[in-house]
Amino acid sequence: MTDAESTEALLKRARAAESAGEPDAGDLFAEAFSRNPACLEAHNALERLGHPARFGHWMRINCAIHPDDDIFRFFARDGHSRNPVRDYLADGWRTLSELMVLLERLDRPLMRTESMLEFASGFGRFTRHLAPLLPGRLTCADVLPGAMDFAREQFGVATFESGFEPERLEFPDRYELVFVLSLFTHLPVADWRRWLKALASAVKPGGLLVLSFHSERVAEDYGVELGEDGCFFAASSESPSLDPERYGTTLTTRAVVEREIRDALGFEPVLYQPLAFWVGQDAVIISVPREP
Ligand SMILES: C[S@@+](CC[C@H](N)C(=O)[O-])C[C@H]1O[C@@H](n2cnc3c(N)ncnc32)[C@H](O)[C@@H]1O
Numbered sequence: 001m002t003d004a005e006s007t008e009a010l011l012k013r014a015r016a017a018e019s020a021g022e023p024d025a026g027d028l029f030a031e032a033f034s035r036n037p038a039c040l041e042a043h044n045a046l047e048r049l050g051h052p053a054r055f056g057h058w059m060r061i062n063c064a065i066h067p068d069d070d071i072f073r074f075f076a077r078d079g080h081s082r083n084p085v086r087d088y089l090a091d092g093w094r095t096l097s098e099l100m101v102l103l104e105r106l107d108r109p110l111m112r113t114e115s116m117l118e119f120a121s122g123f124g125r126f127t128r129h130l131a132p133l134l135p136g137r138l139t140c141a142d143v144l145p146g147a148m149d150f151a152r153e154q155f156g157v158a159t160f161e162s163g164f165e166p167e168r169l170e171f172p173d174r175y176e177l178v179f180v181l182s183l184f185t186h187l188p189v190a191d192w193r194r195w196l197k198a199l200a201s202a203v204k205p206g207g208l209l210v211l212s213f214h215s216e217r218v219a220e221d222y223g224v225e226l227g228e229d230g231c232f233f234a235a236s237s238e239s240p241s242l243d244p245e246r247y248g249t250t251l252t253t254r255a256v257v258e259r260e261i262r263d264a265l266g267f268e269p270v271l272y273q274p275l276a277f278w279v280g281q282d283a284v285i286i287s288v289p290r291e292p
């Protein structure tokens with residue numbers, strides 16, 4: 001019997017044990033997970049069964065991961081991570097600390113935020129860390145099928161389905177903080193102004209819009225040459241379910257980011273923080289003026 005076959009056989013036994021309500025089901029899933037740390041079925045079973053080896057026990061958050069989560073798949077891809085579940089969960093934790101540090105710079109602590117929209121929240125890589133801190137104050141939106149059902153059911157947040165035409169979006173409310181991590185890193189620059197206007201309209205007067213963009217240093221790291229217009233777009237991304245012409249990979253100079261914001265909204269960001277998120281994303285904070 002090969003390792004792969006024996007792990008599959010073990011999973012089969014674990015499933016049968018769970019269906020029959022046998023007490024060793026969790027231990028069987030734990031053994032399968034230790035053999036294959038990318039096995040989401042085993043990971044999710046440990047969470048569901050409340051097994052002592054589950055991640056939720058020490059992270060004290062909901063650690064269930066949706067099987068369609070493309071960001072998890074990115075971690076699980078061959079050779080990318082030796083411990084994909086741990087790295088995926090830690091990555092959301094990192095985002096939480098990065099966002100908190102950023103908001104501290106403006107003396108607008110996350111914990112004092114009265115209402116927040118996490119736009120383009122995916123399957124909740126970050127939402128799971130945020131939701132327990134802002135109970136009843138967090139709304140999420142995305143376009144991925146099933147993602148918003150998952151966010152509501154697992155993390156107890158309010159949700160709405162986004163769409164591909166920003167002018168048609170009907171935001172259910174206006175929010176003190178609108179956070180959009182790694183969406184503009186995928187949208188063609190030609191669409192940015194439309195999205196900037198729509199997202200700014202979802203911010204309460206006096207509130208903040210926090211966005212991320214690829215740092216121009218990333219172009220050097222990736223060996224990508226920006227065009228004369230300071231832009232690069234490739235029609236491919238981590239999400240095979242999205243149209244690559246509308247959601248690909250976008251790199252630009254900082255000057256392009258600042259120009260697009262100025263042209264779309266008519267004012268400058270209150271903060272431009274290089275490399276604030278992940279390996280290579282700059283953060284931009286826009287303060288939406290109070291109405292006269
Ligand atoms: C790189 S992922 C980042 C996900 C999440 N912000 C995070 O940090 O884990 C970008 C997300 O943008 C979402 N997205 C793409 N087009 C969108 C749109 N028109 N409206 C809302 N979300 C969109 C994708 O489905 C994906 O979940």
